[in-house]
Amino acid sequence: MDVEAWKSQLRKGAAELAVLALLDDTARSGIGLLDALEARPEIGLSDGSIYPLLNRLEREGRIEGRWQTPRGGGRGQKIYALTGEGRSALKSMRAAWTGFRDELSEIVGGSR
Amino acid sequence: MSDDRKIDDYLKALARSLRVLPERDRDDIVAEIRAHLEHRAGEGKLADAMKALGGPETCARAFIEEIKIQSAFADGGPTKTFGALLALASARVTATAGLFFSGIFYILAAAFVFIGFYEMVAPETVGLWSDPAQGSFFFGTMDDPPSPTARELLGRWLVPVAAALAVLFFVFAQWLTKLFLRLMMRRGRPGAI
Numbered sequence: 522m523d524v525e526a527w528k529s530q531l532r533k534g535a536a537e538l539a540v541l542a543l544l545d546d547t548a549r550s551g552i553g554l555l556d557a558l559e560a561r562p563e564i565g566l567s568d569g570s571i572y573p574l575l576n577r578l579e580r581e582g583r584i585e586g587r588w589q590t591p592r593g594g595g596r597g598q599k600i601y602a603l604t605g606e607g608r609s610a611l612k613s614m615r616a617a618w619t620g621f622r623d624e625l626s627e628i629v630g631g632s633r
Numbered sequence: 634m635s636d637d638r639k640i641d642d643y644l645k646a647l648a649r650s651l652r653v654l655p656e657r658d659r660d661d662i663v664a665e666i667r668a669h670l671e672h673r674a675g676e677g678k679l680a681d682a683m684k685a686l687g688g689p690e691t692c693a694r695a696f697i698e699e700i701k702i703q704s705a706f707a708d709g710g711p712t713k714t715f716g717a718l719l720a721l722a723s724a725r726v727t728a729t730a731g732l733f734f735s736g737i738f739y740i741l742a743a744a745f746v747f748i749g750f751y752e753m754v755a756p757e758t759v760g761l762w763s764d765p766a767q768g769s770f771f772f773g774t775m776d777d778p779p780s781p782t783a784r785e786l787l788g789r790w791l792v793p794v795a796a797a798l799a800v801l802f803f804v805f806a807q808w809l810t811k812l813f814l815r816l817m818m819r820r821g822r823p824g825a826i
Contacts, residue, residue: 551665551668552669568673568682568685569686569692569695570695573696573699577699588664596668596671597668599664599665599668
């Protein structure tokens, strides 16, 4: 069986939730998100997939990006933060995810 | 080539591939990818970063797909919805090619099943004819032999040969379908999302 193909399907919806959840506690840049996800390769977000996702979430009004230049100069970065709409979407998605995870764990055998 | 030059070349190609988007969207995307590449170059990881983004065209396609679908749903106008579908279709050339080629082999498999059955119903009209005078071959069904000099080669072997060819083409078509499906899953956006 092609597990990679199945994992790719599994990750599609999860990536959006992971990004919104990471932006919940603090605003981050694309690089900041990638660094936070670096130790979690199973989420499957890479340099190539994160920016189109951020772009879509911004267009949908769930996140807001602002260009910031570090104090003392240097490279500017676009920093993303959740909007009110994003926060409310995250709340609904979290509840849906928790229910889904619990039920699937009961069937599959969660922590074993 | 210096890192700055590599980044500039990449971004020029990216901007070209994004030309279907409004200028403001294009500039914003290019600026963000520039910030990303410059940051990675500062860490000494430019080559890895470029590899992870994919080529400029692949990188652009990921943005275009997301934007077209999103704006089609938001606006709902015929141009935008049709344009979004077109963008998706062009990104699905692999799927179309897969459908076409595996379709041909499924049809061939079905044709040989038909020939095999027809041989049992009307054996005199089915065969593999060879015409040494014209140097030609014909495999199939017809009311009369192709020409007076044509000879039928398979005789009683026609049914097993047709069955074997039907199985062979069917298996090959299935293999081809799976191959194209795998290609579909691996191509497109880097990171498989």
